[in-house]
Amino acid sequence: MTVTLPNSEADRSRALDLLGAANTRLVSIFGSTDDNHVRYVHYLIDVNGREYRMLSSPVTGSIPSATPIVPAAAWYERELHDQYGIECEGHPDPRPLLFHENWPENVHPMIDDASHVPWAEGQYHFLRVHGDGVCEVPVGPIHAGIIEPGHFRFSVVGDTVLHLELRHFYTHKGTEKLFENTPVMDAVMIAESVSGDNCFSHAVAYCQAIENAFAISVPPRAQAIRLIGLELERMLAHIADVGALCGDVGFTVPAAYTARLKETLLQASTRFFGTRFWRGIAVPGGVTRDLSSAETGEFGRMVTAAAREFAQMARLILHTSSVQNRFESTGILTAEIAKQLAVVGPAARASGIGLDVRRDHPTGRYRDINVDVPQYTHGDVLARARIRIDETAISTHLINETLKELPAGSVLVPVPLSGSADALSAVESPRGELLYWVRIRDGKITRCHIKSPSFQNWPALPLAMLGNIIADFPLINKSFNLSYSGCDR
């Protein structure tokens, strides 16, 4: 992983040139301010799929939009405007993103005092689809199940979806701002609460950024325990997703079956790590829990047993004709659109784009091992289900291999409580590439940007939905299983 930090106007146009090249992928665009309140824009780009490159430049006045070059930039530039008031000239859709009509237009919380923001009454304009027989179906923000809030506005003719507009950020909590002035050891708690079902991925990504900033070597045993937690979190997510997909096609038996398996793993976590979702385990410098040698054996057996049961049930699911009928050719995300929107994670791998941070930008224990990256090309619900089934088996294998050769030694080293540095860190969360960029001044975070895989992937969902029937939306949506809070932050 290489990060360059030149700071000139020229770097912005260099970034836009780079984004137009075939061998690059937009990772994130975000803003910051320096000690003299000068605003900066940062372009984070993956070059050749193996190297993160960051180009930064100061901003005076407006900047040209990158969205006409790479559509994946659209939401990042809207966020840049909402947070920092930076205008992106030529942006095709400059509406506010993070803030709804209750927020005054001229308040940008990363540069303005946002402690007492008055309530405004604006209006939001959805894109209207005109024509005979076109109707709009509004869904949300509160949904029928126990799900996070968000709004979906369908334009349909009969059952067929002509257009879907997402309106999110109902769970926007100003999280990036909350990191400001938080001591490095405390801010891990904020990272854990960005996306509650991927909390360990967020915690590890944050901790690695701090460790990169201060060039701290995390003990090998702590790296191994982090790998176990990350892979277990992936198993939990994938097992639950496959079950929920079955639930969405009315096949409730495997849904209950997988819910039991997931709970088994959560209880194993409770027993051996004292926590169901691995909160409080990762801290800058290592981890807070260790495993005894007797525990490693039993924990491994429990994980293996759950994985074996899941694999057997998954085989039955995929051989069920009604499941095949509903999953196959539903909600296709083409490789071309996935590339334009820089889609990551299982959704990318199901559309023929083999991205995986664990293999492409490895950190910690992943540097020493090989990770298989399954890939399918159909881009439909079935492909996204298969990716999750395959990856559950791979995660089980990685956990068992790690438990077998757990390095000796301590699990935690001290971290300096003062000091200043900037650093980047990446993790392959269950939903895909997750990055933290932190700026530390005198031991406190002064800026933390979170590139969440859900923020990246949500814009792809409406395109996978086009031409499908509205009744398949829950299934297609679940096959992406994106986080609302992780996206909205």
Next chain:
Amino acid sequence: MIGDAVARSLRSPQVLISIGKLFVNAAGSRMPDVQPDLLTDAVARRVVAACPTSALKIDEDAGRTHLILNYGECTGCGRCIAAGGGTLRYAEKVTRCGVSKQALIRSWDIQGRAEVVQDEPALSQAAEQIRALVGRALNIRQVDAGSCNGCEAEIVALTNPYYDLERFGIHFVASPKHADMLLVTGPVTRNMAAALKNAYDAVPSPNLVVAVGACGCSGGIFGRSHAVVGPVDAVIPVDGYIPGCPPTPRMLLTGIVQVLRPFSLRW
């Protein structure tokens, strides 16, 4: 192959947790508890200094010093337990679920090395009416008012074969119009405040509102954000509070049941 999946499922083990082991059990909650006989002034000050939220406080009043623990603000980070040298431990029982905001707070007299005992708050009128009206059949509409999704993950777990809350006649319903109870998570964001109010207005009376999680009870770590209005009770009236970050399924069930107080869960 549907038959194969069903047959396989029928062979799976019976995992339902019996009622005796279900309520009050705090496994995995990461909530702290105080061992009063070990409590000293020095330890109390050390654990208060270690707490990154304001869940632990010292209260000095009329010459007595009290250690105050507000479960509604505790995220279970475990730092007080590390700093407390055995005086604070992970709780084996969490009884402060589904209680009033005041009852989320426990207090220990440091000189006397004993907990200050509080009276169990009286049942709200709505809770009594609902209990009389529907017995144990309770319909719950869950509303995420801005949560990180951690609480939702645990609420969904209530329906799995280990907890199976339907055995108590408790159901999750899709519409607030069908609900007796709103189970609300999250710090209420600016962007969700209006939707939460609308959902509340749609629930028929009598009804109950239960605030879930550190964020729902107190705003949690997000309480000071510009994008957050505050805890659930900043927007709608709340009858019971369930702390935790996130609360475990056992804490959730204890809290949901405790609001109706069908039997006494002593603390």
